[in-house]
Amino acid sequence: MTDTGIGARVVRKEDQRFITGAGNYTDDINLPGQTYAYFLRSPHAHAKLGGIDTKRAEAAPGVLGVFTGADLARDGIGGLICGWMIHSKDGSPMNAGPHPALAQEKVRHVGDHVACVVAETAAQARDAAELIDVDYQELPACVNAADAKSDGAALVHDEIAGNTVYEWEIGDADLTDAAFRDAAHVTRLSIVNNRLIPNAIEPRAAIGCYDAAAGAYTLYTTSQNPHVARLVLSAFIGIAPEHKLRVIAPDVGGGFGSKIFIYAEETVCVWASRHIGRPVKWTGERSESFLADAHGRDHVTQAELALDKAGRITGLRVRTIANMGAYLSTFSSSVPTYLYATLLSGQYNIPAIHASVDAVYTHTAPVDAYRGAGRPEACYVVERLVEAAARELKLDPAELRRRNFITEFPHQTPVIMAYDTGDYGASLDKALELADYAGFAKRKAASEKAGKLRGIGFANYIEACGIAPSAAVGSLGAGVGLWESAEVRVNPTGNIEVLTGSHSHGQGHETTFAQLVSDRFGLPIDQIEIVHGDTDKVQFGMGTYGSRSGPVGMSAIARALDKIEAKAKKIAAHALEASQDDIEIRDGTLSVAGTDKSMAFGEVSLAAYVAHNLPEGMEPGLKETSFYDPANFTFPAGCHICEVEIDPETGVSEIVSWVAVDDFGTIINPNIVEGQVHGGIGQGVGQAMLEACHYDPQSGQLVTGSYMDYCMPRAADLPSYKLAFTTTVCPSNPVGMKGCGEAGAIAAPAAFMNAMTDALGTEDVPMPATPQAVWRTLQGAAPAAAAQ
Amino acid sequence: MPTVSMTVNGKSVSGNVEGRTLLVEFLRRNLRLTGTHVGCDTSQCGACVVHLDGKAVKACTTLALQCEGGDVVTIEGLAANGELHPMQQAFRDNHALQCGFCTPGMVMAAVDLVNRNGKLDEATIRAELEGNLCRCTGYHNIVKAIAAGAKAMS
């Protein structure tokens, strides 16, 4: 065994460059002769483009080119696409409005891309953009999802009636209606899942570069999935064939979903580099991130839970309106459907579920996957309902949950998912203990004495990661397969390069993936290099999102390692004149069991490459690849318990305790997994306590367009967390992993809001529960409380 | 274009800049010191923190010309003789970074806050980090690392 194998708290390999300022992010890259792009954006939520006069801008100092949608169209450059087809319940395909990279005819949200100026310096490009004369004929805007279908609502795409993207449903409506008819108790909630702006701290950036001699393009971009970007830019947008387009995603400063998508800016930069004849670089400013990164969440939901006399859940009915913004972003259509409603069974045995989802266009930025993507919304619905039901029935919320837990696996829910394994009671028990649930009443009394309100809230979340068998997602409308690829190259001298289709933008793959290899062969971790993020190096990859790098990405590596191991054993057995079944690998040595005959790993690899003495018929070399297609989704689950104290004078709330007990299956590096949980909770609390994307309902102006207006969680807003793991190994993949990247963001909003509603004694608290919202709630609640 | 001269990480440097050129642009574009990052346009995120004459400043809110004759230390200049600064080491040991984008600013701000405060409790560290955003870590390990770094610096 090595101390760098599975389960070891290895200090990250990648940190050396980041802590010394030697990271290599897209904006850190400077190519010879590079020019700078600036995007002119729409100041209006909705307007007809009368004309765009670029003459003055073209004459400005340093300007090399000014491009509009007409130029893209002239070159046959296609629009941006949405890669997941959803069908409405009447069988009709979703309505996907056109999404040109630079606007044609109309602009549809504030920040929509109107023109691109390329100049010698960034400042010159920005200055020149002010000289472009655009004839905007302003039109009324529709901003809120709830209004999008009403008569007279402004249409985002003229040809799409009622702003309807799709009207989708899942589950058995009749069975669910029957459950509600027979229910002993029904709990109802109206829930708004607030819109968020992702805000990775590195703004998006891109450098397009055309090599005329080779007739080939290179695009450096802040992407979570460079191969998917290449595929889309090539096959759908038509920049160049795949073999003439290289996409490099170097160090990327956080993504959280927002860097999955293929955006207008990178498309225009790579295309324009041929026209300019020099590299074209664009680095987003933060205000552009606010305006034009795909946003997250934005659901309006009516939800009902039916229970029998014994407190058993018998049915769940959910109606959701999902705001998709002005255009369908890359994977947007899947988020409020298959990533959301398929998780509505939560951790519970629910015999009947029906959900309908109306997705609508509005004059706002596109909405797509953001950390958790659909699953936080589902968890929020289920866990708010269950908590509210417990309160109405005067049952302990832990007890009501326990009564309804799924305890037998595999478990088929009424909404597609087949849970493979889990132990929800174990994580609940552990969390109750760590949170000192038994002592809560005392603590509440102490708070009351001090004039404070104290509340406790649970979130027993489940999510589905590692999506999923490619054929299964294909049948649900996905335009791609969701497998992953890996290549393991053992060099003659015995060091190893692993080329992975996963992409690390903070997740620590260079360490975790190396641990998997170190564990297998007992090799020191500095002998192992992880390579990712370059379509010229890595054979193919689907990238990193949906907590898939562990369960899918590492499974691909594990499969390739199986092949390496088998071949290495054959070579050693041949050289040592033994049977390959007797070869054991330990501490970097292959030895014949029960003898002192052995070869170092490096001797075996050298033997593979010098090829002087290989088994009959064996090809030289020691390099293997794998394309791993998952057998099932994975189902991370756990229990988060949040305790808050509120000062009723000011509405300010403080998180006094946060316990997270998660079941992620096998854990490779606990440091890294805990870090993922911390960060996820941070973002989830951000959503629940502070962050609200707000558009002016009339003008469609983004009111929260900077860090002065959009409240990001800071260190003083968050507590230290108490973490523990309960483990059921995932049976669906060779590494036993379930994925950990999103759990915190999924559980946290429900746990926090359940604590807040407990403290405030009403379900009627908006999210985010800012001090102002809390204070208002308290003012409204005061007379009622006094009357009691 | 006026010329500006200053000391950066112990070396004398000078360059031609516009009046509007920010210190962070001078560092990143003229000197190719890309360890100092830009995460916002409203002086909120702290990704750009460097030390100017021994004090933490936001390089996105400082004009290059303001630094004439100044002594600037960036993340690239923090490690001495190939040895990590104790705060860098503490960030690494405590897994206080994920994507690493906020990290240079965090480390520079952390060194400054230890210099100013000496001994630090958790509440002080959290309050003092007001000017630095991290989207990845939930701050838990950053707070731990700064406490450990402060100890190692004393």
Ligand code: FES
């Ligand atoms: S870039 Fe300086 S504070 Fe954000």
Ligand code: FES
């Ligand atoms: S580590 Fe990514 S923003 Fe802090």
